[in-house]
Amino acid sequence: MSTVQSVERAFTILEYVSAGASGVTEIAGQAQLPKSTVARLLATLESLGAIARVGDSSEYRLGPRLAELVGPVDATVQLIAAVRPHLERLALQLGEGTGFAVPSGSTVQVASQVDGEHAVQVRDYSGEMFPAHVGAPGVCMMAEWSDADLDRYLARPLAGYTEHTVVHPQQIRERIALVRRDGSCWAHEEFALGISTVAAVVRGPKGRALGSLYAHGPTYRFPGQGDADWIAEQIRRTAQQVFAPPADGGWH
Amino acid sequence: MSTVQSVERAFTILEYVSAGASGVTEIAGQAQLPKSTVARLLATLESLGAIARVGDSSEYRLGPRLAELVGPVDATVQLIAAVRPHLERLALQLGEGTGFAVPSGSTVQVASQVDGEHAVQVRDYSGEMFPAHVGAPGVCMMAEWSDADLDRYLARPLAGYTEHTVVHPQQIRERIALVRRDGSCWAHEEFALGISTVAAVVRGPKGRALGSLYAHGPTYRFPGQGDADWIAEQIRRTAQQVFAPPADGGWH
DNA sequence: AGTCCCCGTCCCACGATGCGGTACGACATG
DNA sequence: CATGTCGTACCGCATCGTGGGACGGGGACT
Numbered sequence: 299m300s301t302v303q304s305v306e307r308a309f310t311i312l313e314y315v316s317a318g319a320s321g322v323t324e325i326a327g328q329a330q331l332p333k334s335t336v337a338r339l340l341a342t343l344e345s346l347g348a349i350a351r352v353g354d355s356s357e358y359r360l361g362p363r364l365a366e367l368v369g370p371v372d373a374t375v376q377l378i379a380a381v382r383p384h385l386e387r388l389a390l391q392l393g394e395g396t397g398f399a400v401p402s403g404s405t406v407q408v409a410s411q412v413d414g415e416h417a418v419q420v421r422d423y424s425g426e427m428f429p430a431h432v433g434a435p436g437v438c439m440m441a442e443w444s445d446a447d448l449d450r451y452l453a454r455p456l457a458g459y460t461e462h463t464v465v466h467p468q469q470i471r472e473r474i475a476l477v478r479r480d481g482s483c484w485a486h487e488e489f490a491l492g493i494s495t496v497a498a499v500v501r502g503p504k505g506r507a508l509g510s511l512y513a514h515g516p517t518y519r520f521p522g523q524g525d526a527d528w529i530a531e532q533i534r535r536t537a538q539q540v541f542a543p544p545a546d547g548g549w550h
Numbered sequence: 551m552s553t554v555q556s557v558e559r560a561f562t563i564l565e566y567v568s569a570g571a572s573g574v575t576e577i578a579g580q581a582q583l584p585k586s587t588v589a590r591l592l593a594t595l596e597s598l599g600a601i602a603r604v605g606d607s608s609e610y611r612l613g614p615r616l617a618e619l620v621g622p623v624d625a626t627v628q629l630i631a632a633v634r635p636h637l638e639r640l641a642l643q644l645g646e647g648t649g650f651a652v653p654s655g656s657t658v659q660v661a662s663q664v665d666g667e668h669a670v671q672v673r674d675y676s677g678e679m680f681p682a683h684v685g686a687p688g689v690c691m692m693a694e695w696s697d698a699d700l701d702r703y704l705a706r707p708l709a710g711y712t713e714h715t716v717v718h719p720q721q722i723r724e725r726i727a728l729v730r731r732d733g734s735c736w737a738h739e740e741f742a743l744g745i746s747t748v749a750a751v752v753r754g755p756k757g758r759a760l761g762s763l764y765a766h767g768p769t770y771r772f773p774g775q776g777d778a779d780w781i782a783e784q785i786r787r788t789a790q791q792v793f794a795p796p797a798d799g800g801w802h
Numbered sequence: 803a804g805t806c807c808c809c810g811t812c813c814c815a816c817g818a819t820g821c822g823g824t825a826c827g828a829c830a831t832g
Numbered sequence: 833c834a835t836g837t838c839g840t841a842c843c844g845c846a847t848c849g850t851g852g853g854a855c856g857g858g859g860a861c862t
Contacts, residue, residue: 332821337840345558586812590850
């Protein structure tokens with residue numbers, strides 16, 4: 299079936315506005331459309347609430363309407379609330395800090411963090427975002443990506459946060475293969491010197507990966523000698539418990 | 551300037567899909583449009599990723615594209631991260647539990663909660679949602695609404711969670727007037743028996759209300775005798791500190 | 803098994819709507 | 833003051849979107 303050109307153009311304009319383009323002429327240039335066409339589509343999107351002008355200017359930003367349609371904030375807040383008791387229990391069990399990161403495009407964002415019991419701690423990263431390849435939580439999320447998404451991500455230059463950050467695409471692919479096999483991932487001093495992290499994904503009731511649950515600590519004591527496998531097992535086990543199915547084996 | 555009918559229709563369809571309507575015929579009926587028109591617009595939205603079919607069926611759901619455009623999860627997670635140290639400090643200062651609620655349509659959702667020091671505590675409400683009129687945080691958010699939004703909300707039957715919940719529209723209007731004057735709000739045993747809450751809104755750098763910061767405790771000890779005004783002052787002061795402007799008086 | 807009903811898809815004729823060029827006023831800059 | 837750029841409004845045109853209707857598929861019912 300054919301599609302509607304005007305609607306496709308409207309979404310193109312929304313993408314440019316979302317990406318920061320803000321005036322009629324700028325958007326027309328980027329979208330390769332006549333100004334009058336862009337102006338008319340902008341007026342339509344504005345009347346719908348999909349975009350809004352900034353004050354009296356001719357600069358546009360996304361408006362409230364799309365957020366109203368999507369409404370995902372509630373789900374993420376509930377997810378964080380559901381995960382946090384597990385983070386607290388795990389922090390007591392391991393004696394180290396724990397955290398939960400949610401995917402956000404090709405980054406992951408630290409959504410919740412619980413301190414361990416030691417005086418020497420990992421600082422609070424709550425709210426901060428990292429490229430997906432930088433550290434165990436993100437690599438665990440990447441293991442859930444399609445091949446196409448992974449290829450696209452690895453085709454671009456990747457930032458190294460420390461000299462230990464794995465940035466070579468082939469090495470990233472290999473460790474993703476390991477994550478897919480083992481269900482968890484260790485990273486040492488990759489997003490910050492002196493910090494080690496082990497992560498596993500939290501899956502929702504329907505099996506979709508919602509984020510990564512992890513523990514971290516100073517590399518000099520975490521993991522303790524011979525503890526890495528046991529700690530990884532606790533991480534995987536805790537991640538599975540967040541949305542554990544009933545004992546009869548499944549959801550209906 | 552004129553607007554583009556096809557784009558308006560596409561958004562109408564998105565609203566019906568978002569609200570749960572799922573098939574061509576159902577949406578056509580609700581939107582009062584011919585089936586072929588709806589089918590073509592659905593096909594366009596599907597090709598854009600704005601909606602997606604559920605498996606091989608003809609049921610539609612919102613697709614990932616809109617969430618990608620909006621991307622508000624990051625902002626809320628960052629907001630929660632920004633607020634939490636203030637909640638922790640305030641909980642220590644007051645000796646009672648504190649919390650932060652974000653607006654979600656005509657409800658408010660408890661986004662973060664910190665326990666007080668007492669053995670007798672308010673239980674964890676993290677993630678839970680309440681109608682805006684039920685309790686201090688929501689009433690503070692309502693004080694930010696336009697008159698039209700307020701009229702619309704008050705025109706419908708309002709749930710009472712306890713016999714103390716204020717559900718009479720005129721009384722709600724009066725207390726909103728008080729919030730607008732005083733900048734904070736007390737509520738006693740309105741969303742749950744035995745719990746008192748005092749709240750004030752947290753404003754972003756540009757003055758927009760982002761959510762409500764509050765303290766709560768068992769009504770028998772909170773507030774202490776003669777403490778209500780002082781506690782309210784601490785709540786307002788803490789709320790203002792979350793995004794305090796520089797000392798020169800403003801943002802530029 | 804046959805019939806009926808409803809759904810979603812597709813096709814096509816038609817004209818309404820969207821397109822895009824252009825002019826103009828407002829504003830910023832030198 | 834001159835110039836350049838922007839956003840808006842207008843208008844002629846024809847392309848694109850509309851909507852009626854046919855059709856095949858699938859499910860329900862007898």
